[in-house]
Amino acid sequence: DVVMTQSPLSLPVTLGQPASISCRSSQSLVYSDGNTYLNWFQQRPGQSPRRLIYKVSNRESGVPDRFSGSGSGTDFTLKISRVEAEDVGVYYCMQGRHWPWTFGQGTKVEIK
Amino acid sequence: EVQLVESGGGLVQPGGSLRLSCAASGFTFSTSWMSWVRQAPGKGLEWVANINEDGSEKYYVDSVKGRFTISRDNAKNSLYLQMNSLRAGDTAVYYCARGQQLNYWGQGTLVTVSS
Numbered sequence: 433d434v435v436m437t438q439s440p441l442s443l444p445v446t447l448g449q450p451a452s453i454s455c456r457s458s459q460s461l462v463y464s465d466g467n468t469y470l471n472w473f474q475q476r477p478g479q480s481p482r483r484l485i486y487k488v489s490n491r492e493s494g495v496p497d498r499f500s501g502s503g504s505g506t507d508f509t510l511k512i513s514r515v516e517a518e519d520v521g522v523y524y525c526m527q528g529r530h531w532p533w534t535f536g537q538g539t540k541v542e543i544k
Numbered sequence: 545e546v547q548l549v550e551s552g553g554g555l556v557q558p559g560g561s562l563r564l565s566c567a568a569s570g571f572t573f574s575t576s577w578m579s580w581v582r583q584a585p586g587k588g589l590e591w592v593a594n595i596n597e598d599g600s601e602k603y604y605v606d607s608v609k610g611r612f613t614i615s616r617d618n619a620k621n622s623l624y625l626q627m628n629s630l631r632a633g634d635t636a637v638y639y640c641a642r643g644q645q646l647n648y649w650g651q652g653t654l655v656t657v658s659s
Binding site (some may be wrong): 473536 | 579588589590591594603604605639644646647648649650652
């Protein structure tokens, strides 16, 4: 199975400051169609997860533009340009290229 | 508006069975892959199974192969997860999600396996 490794696992951030989460996969996530199937999900406390980013860098409709995704091959990053209170929660990367799909361990973002 | 509503969770003894359902609305269900994902209490997310649009392709995580069966009824806009030979380790909130890449999620249903 493809192992997804996130860091850090805990990320205390000051309001208005940037935050960055790394995700590395044990295999390339590039598919034969040229797409890279790396997704980012946000899970706020007590809520279901929701997808923020798909295919590395595409934001879902309604996701604030302070969220951005980047990377290629096996190395990916989720950035929040200026953290707001509503961004508190756990963030997961997930690969949808190799069965079984696998998630990272999750990164807990909290306000300092 | 896309809506996914899971039901069927509850308390079951080890070795028992349970069937989860997911009622879909707000999108064309019959042309969408569908998925189940679970989350054990206080833990991370684990993808469980996917099914393609007509039910001819199904994929499972190794830990549930031979015990769980994903299925769908496109006439009823419904997704199912039949869970047999349940173990304590299957205790989790089970979410249904739209698409191979999980672009919409339901609110989840809790399955507790305990004697």
